[in-house]
Amino acid sequence: MPYVDADGARLYVEDSGHGDPIIFIHEFASDLRGWEAQLRHFSRGYRCIAYNARGYPPSDVPEDAVLYGWECAADDIAALMRGLSIERAHLVGLSTGGYAALQFGLRYPEKVGAIVAASVGSGSHPTQRDDWLRETSVLARIFIDHGMAAVAERMARGPARIQLKYKDPRSWQEFVARLRQLSTQGLAHTMARCQAVRPSLHDLRDKFAEMTIPVLLAVGDEDATCLETNLMLKSVLPNAGLWICPNTGHGINLEEPTAFMSHLNQERADAELFRLDLK
Template structure:
């Protein structure tokens, strides 16, 4: 088992394949196991690294709430890269991981050669902020008061995840079973400090407008909490392309793995041959 030292936590990671590196950053409801289909595919040509965020065993689960938060998540990507001896990489993040990937592009622009932000933006639209702040605090308490079994079942049957159950019942069951194994303390701390306290992506529009790193935004058309923010990001980031996957919810890489992998491969290929460019209207 491989670990790297980050600020206040030791992070577990898995490495597969050889070639140019890709770093996979998981969502709130998952861990590195939910990148399996991507790692199996891309490790044929790339060096794939998937890691567990702080709070997700076998990574450390700090007791101190102050050791959690969105800024730690950004620096943790850099810590994984430094620990693995990687100077520059493609960064792929889903949801919470997509938020971190975009922020990584702002904080460490020289370390990201390409960024994929899938399903990013929950809680970011101005009209959703009040409900988001209220609901995330309730959810944080729920992990400790109700336990992982109840919370996993509720999350798995939520309006933006039920699509996976309809399409791939066994894949959905794996997702829920993995979620049940997570640390209730780690999930609660992550929800209370990272998810609740992270700023809206809309607050960074001026900084996103200056990004030069190639960006692929990916969102399901049934992932209602994220669509508005992805449209904003497409308009704000000069080098962003937007792929919207039909009849798809939040866990886009699990619901449509073949289509997701194909879009990423097309994006990486364009970046690597130098043909990914800013939108035509910005020429």
Template sequence: MPYAPSDGARIWYEETGAGRPIVFVHEFGGDLRSWEQQVRQFSRDYRCIRFNARGYPPSDVPEADSAYGQAHAADDIAAVLDALAIERAHIVGLSMGAFATLHFGLRHPQRATALVAAGVGSGAPREQRAAFAEQSRAAAQRFLDEGSAAVAPEMGMSATRIQLRNKDPLGWAEAIAQLAEHSALGSALTLRNYQALRPSLYDLEAELAACAIPTLLIVGDEDEPCLDANLFLKRTMRSANLLMLPGTGHAVNLEEPAAFNDAVARFLASVERGSWRPRDPRAVVGGASLPMGRAAVR
């Protein structure tokens, strides 16, 4: 099995295809298998790399709280690139993996050619931070007390995941079965030290505003906890485009794989051919949206 050595853990990865590299970074409830529908398409033209985060076997499950956190998650992406001798790559993440993707762009900007952050923002608004942290700690204890197999079905019936069950019952069942196999200890430590303690995106406004990496934000319009954060990111990052998928919840790559893959493919193609451009400052409405005179249209 191929492992990338990182700080305090070995990260297990897979690669498929050849060409420009794309790294896929999974969400809390998933693992590298969550990207199957993306790898099947993109590996026709790209070198696709996916890995299991620390705490998700066959990657190591460190037992120390200090071995988990936002910085570790971002740096583990760099460790995988180092293990494969890849200098720069497109980075595509979902939810927890999207947080890691954005932080990778901030911590290692010279190594990211493009960022795709899907379903990012749970618990990010400052007024939600305390409640989100408490919910994360409570969920961590349930993983320890009851095990992953007991917690997985309930997670799958949550307000932002029921959409997948309604659209694709077989895909939903597969995702729940995979979550049920996860390490209860790894899940608990991830919740307690990564999810509960990660900084709010709103506290990173200056850093995000300065980010020049081409970025695509994708969110489902029924992913209520992430809507405001995605609007904040779009307004903050001149480098970001925002796509909202209708009638869609949190796991956008599983719910709408064709739309997700098409949007990511078109975005990456625009970056690669040099036609992607940051937001024109004239597109920012600072009050009146209609011409108020000759000076307004210059």
């Protein structure tokens, strides 16, 4: 299996297709398998790269919690690009992956053609911040004490997750099965050292106001914890579009894969999101 060396961990990578590179960055509650529909679609015309973040087997699961800081998530994208000899790429990230993509855009703007940030903003809004800090601390402990088999289905029935079960029971069952297979230690460290302590997107308004990278924001209208933050991002990012998908929760690429890919294609056609010189 192909791996790329990052600082403190090896990252498992899947690479398919030819053309301008697109890097897919998964969410907290899944791994690269959650991008399967998008990888099959876009690898017809692009080089599609998906990887498992540190803490998500078969990538390494470091024992030291310090190796899971939120900065690592952005720097791991840079390590991936170095390992694959990629100078610039488009980034498509979901939730935690979308947060990493935006942070990468701030830290390495010269390496990014365009960003799709889907379902970003959990715990960022000022009214949510205190609850977020409490909940992430509790969840990190639950993963260790109870294991993924005990909590996977409960997570998948959350208020921003249950929409997938109603729309596509088969896809929801696959989502639950993937959750059960994730590393409890990896999730606990990611929750405690990355999710819980990462800066709020609202605190980065001034930096985003100077970021000229084209960005497509995508969020479901039933993803209550993310909606207002996406409106804020739309208002401050100079070159951003916002798609709000109706009757949709947090897993927007799983709930509405056709619409998700259609909007990426439409953005490419209308705003030339993906028609950038990456050489």
